[in-house]
Amino acid sequence: MDIFMSSLSKTSASPYQDIEVEDKSSDVVWHNASVSHEQRVAAQGHKPAVLWFTGLSGSGKSTVANAVDKLLYDLGCKTYLLDGDNVRHGLNGDLGFSDKDRVENIRRIGEVSKLFVDAGLLVSTAFISPFVADRDLVRQLLADKQFIEVFIDTPLEVCEERDPKGLYKKARAGEIKNFTGIDSAYELPKLPEIHVKTAEKSIKACAEQVVNYLIVNGYIQSKNRAKKASSCE
Numbered sequence: 001m002d003i004f005m006s007s008l009s010k011t012s013a014s015p016y017q018d019i020e021v022e023d024k025s026s027d028v029v030w031h032n033a034s035v036s037h038e039q040r041v042a043a044q045g046h047k048p049a050v051l052w053f054t055g056l057s058g059s060g061k062s063t064v065a066n067a068v069d070k071l072l073y074d075l076g077c078k079t080y081l082l083d084g085d086n087v088r089h090g091l092n093g094d095l096g097f098s099d100k101d102r103v104e105n106i107r108r109i110g111e112v113s114k115l116f117v118d119a120g121l122l123v124s125t126a127f128i129s130p131f132v133a134d135r136d137l138v139r140q141l142l143a144d145k146q147f148i149e150v151f152i153d154t155p156l157e158v159c160e161e162r163d164p165k166g167l168y169k170k171a172r173a174g175e176i177k178n179f180t181g182i183d184s185a186y187e188l189p190k191l192p193e194i195h196v197k198t199a200e201k202s203i204k205a206c207a208e209q210v211v212n213y214l215i216v217n218g219y220i221q222s223k224n225r226a227k228k229a230s231s232c233e
């Protein structure tokens, strides 16, 4: 009974209370959850955060984010992967590639990421997210150290050479308008937490660079690594 009462008393307050948002629904009231954020985090055994992969199309965001997600999953972490192409099939299927739509795309993904972090997960997101202001807005949405900007830094020439979906060829031929790096801007990250140069190392090495950052900075605890070691025996 005591345990039940004490867990109920740690309710989860609104994480939006310090943030100014344009609120079009003034008659809604935040409902506190019975399970707190702290309780959810304690159940995971690692710290929650968003690994925000940003970079040009073809730079390697999806490939590296996927490899990182698999490494983390194998380490026993609770993870989720949000990928630009996939999210644009559903939640953001109404958005195109005008600057305005890209801003709204990133705003929604920021909010979704925040929910996953609240649930205690290590979330990897792979969106071009071309504008500094939008990436910074997501950073502000999250608590300190919960937003980790991962710059997938691959020269345009290399991305164009890779052209995994044939989109650069179409953009050069004028068949796709507003293509990032061709006729739509990409603003370089100013101070990313992790700077990955995919033209200089393997996919595996890129993914390990990201996971090492999480280990060195205390996001992943030794129990996760011990778990992996024993599962490999």
Ligand SMILES: Nc1ncnc2c1ncn2[C@@H]1O[C@H](COP(=O)(O)OS(=O)(=O)O)[C@@H](OP(=O)(O)O)[C@H]1O
Residues within 6 Å of the ligand: 056, 057, 058, 061, 062, 084, 085, 088, 097, 101, 102, 103, 105, 106, 126, 127, 128, 129, 130, 165, 167, 176, 177, 178, 179, 180, 184
């Ligand atoms: N005009 C234009 N510019 C850039 N990219 C385009 C465009 N049209 C379609 N695509 C495909 O959409 C993927 C990018 O979606 P994102 O949601 O990541 O873009 S953004 O963050 O809103 O800028 C992108 O995926 P990635 O190649 O994985 O980056 C493309 O496959």
Ligand SMILES: Nc1ncnc2c1ncn2[C@@H]1O[C@H](COP(=O)(O)OP(=O)(O)O)[C@@H](O)[C@H]1O
Residues within 6 Å of the ligand: 055, 056, 057, 058, 059, 060, 061, 062, 063, 064, 126, 162, 164, 197, 198, 199, 201, 202, 203, 206
């Ligand atoms: N070191 C590397 N890191 C990531 N991708 C690489 C690397 N070397 C080659 N590639 C290739 O580059 C392409 C990147 O495509 P993708 O991951 O879809 O990029 P994005 O999600 O940024 O559009 C893939 O075909 C991948 O196999």
